[in-house]
Amino acid sequence: MNDLSRFSLNQITLKQWGLRDAIEGCVRHGIGHIGVWRDKLAEQPMAETRRHLRDARLQVSSLCRGGFFSAPTSQERGAMIEDNRRAIEESAEIGSPLLVLVCGPARGQTLGDARLAVRDALAELAPYAGERGVKLGIEPLHPMYAAERSVIVTLGQANDLAEVLASTAVGVVVDVFHLWWDPAVEREIARAAERIAGFHVSDWLVPLPDMLLGRGVMGDGVIDLLGLRSAVDRAGYAGPIEVEIFNQALWDSDPDAALERICTAYRSFV
Amino acid sequence: MNDLSRFSLNQITLKQWGLRDAIEGCVRHGIGHIGVWRDKLAEQPMAETRRHLRDARLQVSSLCRGGFFSAPTSQERGAMIEDNRRAIEESAEIGSPLLVLVCGPARGQTLGDARLAVRDALAELAPYAGERGVKLGIEPLHPMYAAERSVIVTLGQANDLAEVLASTAVGVVVDVFHLWWDPAVEREIARAAERIAGFHVSDWLVPLPDMLLGRGVMGDGVIDLLGLRSAVDRAGYAGPIEVEIFNQALWDSDPDAALERICTAYRSFV
Numbered sequence: 001m002n003d004l005s006r007f008s009l010n011q012i013t014l015k016q017w018g019l020r021d022a023i024e025g026c027v028r029h030g031i032g033h034i035g036v037w038r039d040k041l042a043e044q045p046m047a048e049t050r051r052h053l054r055d056a057r058l059q060v061s062s063l064c065r066g067g068f069f070s071a072p073t074s075q076e077r078g079a080m081i082e083d084n085r086r087a088i089e090e091s092a093e094i095g096s097p098l099l100v101l102v103c104g105p106a107r108g109q110t111l112g113d114a115r116l117a118v119r120d121a122l123a124e125l126a127p128y129a130g131e132r133g134v135k136l137g138i139e140p141l142h143p144m145y146a147a148e149r150s151v152i153v154t155l156g157q158a159n160d161l162a163e164v165l166a167s168t169a170v171g172v173v174v175d176v177f178h179l180w181w182d183p184a185v186e187r188e189i190a191r192a193a194e195r196i197a198g199f200h201v202s203d204w205l206v207p208l209p210d211m212l213l214g215r216g217v218m219g220d221g222v223i224d225l226l227g228l229r230s231a232v233d234r235a236g237y238a239g240p241i242e243v244e245i246f247n248q249a250l251w252d253s254d255p256d257a258a259l260e261r262i263c264t265a266y267r268s269f270v
Numbered sequence: 271m272n273d274l275s276r277f278s279l280n281q282i283t284l285k286q287w288g289l290r291d292a293i294e295g296c297v298r299h300g301i302g303h304i305g306v307w308r309d310k311l312a313e314q315p316m317a318e319t320r321r322h323l324r325d326a327r328l329q330v331s332s333l334c335r336g337g338f339f340s341a342p343t344s345q346e347r348g349a350m351i352e353d354n355r356r357a358i359e360e361s362a363e364i365g366s367p368l369l370v371l372v373c374g375p376a377r378g379q380t381l382g383d384a385r386l387a388v389r390d391a392l393a394e395l396a397p398y399a400g401e402r403g404v405k406l407g408i409e410p411l412h413p414m415y416a417a418e419r420s421v422i423v424t425l426g427q428a429n430d431l432a433e434v435l436a437s438t439a440v441g442v443v444v445d446v447f448h449l450w451w452d453p454a455v456e457r458e459i460a461r462a463a464e465r466i467a468g469f470h471v472s473d474w475l476v477p478l479p480d481m482l483l484g485r486g487v488m489g490d491g492v493i494d495l496l497g498l499r500s501a502v503d504r505a506g507y508a509g510p511i512e513v514e515i516f517n518q519a520l521w522d523s524d525p526d527a528a529l530e531r532i533c534t535a536y537r538s539f540v
Contacts, residue, residue, distance in 0.1 A: 110494060115453070144414040146451035147476045147492050157453050181416035183385070183427050206417045211481060222417050224380060 002267045008033030008061040010200065010244035011040055013262065014255045018043055021255075023056045029259050033061040033240040036094060038087060046093055053094065060096040061240035062137065062173075062198055063087060067101035069121035070114035070151060077117065080104075084125055092132040098197050099129065100137045100173055103152040105145075114151045122165055130169035137197040138162060139173035142181075144211060155179055155188035162195050171197030174232055175244065177204060177215055180223040189231040196237040201225060201270050202245040213248040217262055219269035229270055241270060272537050278303030278331040280470065280514035281310055283532065284525045288313055291525075293326045299529050303331040303510040306364060308357060316363055323364065330366040331510035332407065332443075332468055333357060337371035339391035340384040340421060347387065350374075354395055362402040368467050369399065370407045370443055373422045375415075384421045392435055400439035407467040408432060409443035412451075414481055425449055425458035432465050441467030444502055445514065447474060447485055450493040459501040466507040471495060471540050472515040483518040487532055489539035499540055511540060 009031055011022050019040040026034055034053075041049060041063070053060065066087040071077045084099075091099045101122075106114040122136060129136050138158040141150035152158055158172040172192050177200070179185045189196070203221030208214045218225055229241075243262055250258050279301055281292050289310040296304055304323075311319060311333070323330065336357040341347045354369075361369045371392075376384040392406060399406050408428040411420035422428055428442040442462050447470070449455045459466070473491030478484045488495055499511075513532055520528050 106492065110497070111451075111453070142413065143451040144412065144478075144481075147474055147478075153451050154453070181381075181413040181423050183381070183424070204417055208414075208417075208481065211414075211478065222376065227380070 002270050004030055004263060004266070005032065006239070006241045007031050007263065007266055008035050008240035008242040009259070010035035010062075010064065010242040011037045012064065013243055013245045013250060014258060015251050017255050019049060020044065020052055023052050023058055025255060025259055026058055027056045028256070029263055031263075032057070033059045033242075035062045035064060035242045035244065036060055036096065037064045038090065041090060041094065046090075049094060059240070060094050061242055062098040062100050063091040063094065063096040065100045065102050066136070068104040070104035070107055070109065070117045072107050072109055077121070081121060081124060084121070085128055088125065088129045088132055088134050091134040096134065098135050098137050098171070098173075100139050100198060102139060102141065103150045105148050106151055111146075111151050118152060119161060119164065122161070122170060126165060126167040126169045130167065135169055135171045135197045137171050137173040139175060139198075140178055142178040154182055154184070155192065156184055159188055159191050159195070171195045173198040173200065174228075175200035176223050176225060176228050177202045180204060180228065185228070186231045189228070189235050193235050196232060196235055198239065198242060199232050199237055200242045200244045201229075201266070202243065210248070213246050215245045215247050217245060218243070218265045220265075225269050272540055274300055274533060274536065275302065276509070276511045277301050277533065277536055278305055278510035278512040279529070280305035280332075280334065280512040281307045282334065283513055283515045283520060284528060285521050287525050289319060290314065290322055293322050293328055295525060295529055296328055297326045298526070299533055301533075302327070303329045303512075305332045305334060305512045305514065306330055306366065307334045308360065311360060311364065316360075319364060329510070330364050331512055332368040332370050333361040333364065333366040335370045335372050336406070338374040340374035340377055340379065340387045342377050342379055347391070351391060351394060354391070355398055358395065358399045358402055358404050361404040366404065368405050368407050368441070370409050370468065372409060372411065373420045375418050376421055381416075381421050388422060389431060389434065392431070392440060396435060396437040396439045400437065405439055405441045405467045407441050407443040409445060409468075410448055412448040424452055424454070425462065426454055429458055429461050429465070441465045443468040443470065444498075445470035446493050446495060446498050447472045450474060450498065455498070456501045459498070459505050463505050466502060466505055468509065468512060469502050469507055470512045470514045471536070472513065480518070483516050485515045485517050487515060488513070488535045490535075495539050
């Protein structure tokens, strides 16, 4: 049985809660970490959020999310860089060591060109992040999101990218939902080693109820969670483990009951 | 502009047609190749099908499909081997040089164990196929099908498997829908070289209307078809190009009008 000491509630899991509700929910359930979303963060003054987090003794494990670098025009790219700078600042202001990146789709460019645009944006942002003590976490998404969300689709590719960038401000985020199918996943987790900046858990339901909002609670699907957790442990990652479940049914349910269920699942299956 | 000399109609594209209708449809549209499905083949006596194919001067590019090797019990595995032997015989009887394989999901096994089961089944079947002049085509499926259809999900993995088996009766099938997202796809197509036993085209629509029955007609989506076609050409593949589109809207439409549209799209986009 796992304890909750490394459990982090990624806010999207219980999207029906505002940030203050989520903070209070974490306290009620004995949770010490939270993954914050920018739209939720924007709902109240930053100073208030900082006070709530401090009063709740809650550590922010990540801010979600930056990225979407692959805009086709230089004007849009410039705007995205600016927005990512703000996201880095917000991360620093709430004490988040990590900004999670969804790197963006091709948007009419070739995959190769879009991938170069991602690399260039990361190279531009890495020093800015490093100066503020924030790590940029490249999160490879499942290949079924390649057309609409991310041209970065495997951990091998994220590792390659991080190697080229060679910055301590660039890491990778391992999300089991996105990576479980990959025959190279264990090898690439080992290769990522100290580059691992975050670990996300959920499950792959069979059949998948929805491509976007059909993720399952841990143990309800087919992902070898203990195997991947063990690989991440062996690679040396000892930080928070974020539960990030995009699921409409969870959003429609009583959040405290859902969180209780999620904590129980985490203890047994992660 | 491409001509239709290498065009092959995979029967699933116009599933509303029985095999005889499909053969006659190919003749009407000047098509010289067809990819046959086993359930359609079973609808009439083999001798009759052979005569229809001969009269139509139609070459069979493939039989779909064998595989599903990863059954959890030895009894079920034995039954699957037997069924695949029959599929190899059917391929030989209709003059198909290729049996396309969907290798099967994990079905409660670990991904690693299921992948070993696939390897063992292929090793057992390869001599049987080789003696009958039939190639076993490992078709890596999109990772979104890993839980329900195939633990073989990348061309790199299919190439690794084919290398280990080291049999001239084992090849790989390159399907753009399954592989377009992979940063390694061009390198792995080059590596596959003379191992490429089939090339399937369709498109990835944005948004994808359905995980299973939402494939698009070539040119309607985001896949770099000309780039992948060029990579397959460079790798030396000169065989039929199968149009394999799983799409409910095509099945609900007039098949001759749909085939006309598909031929036009093929000329422009493949």
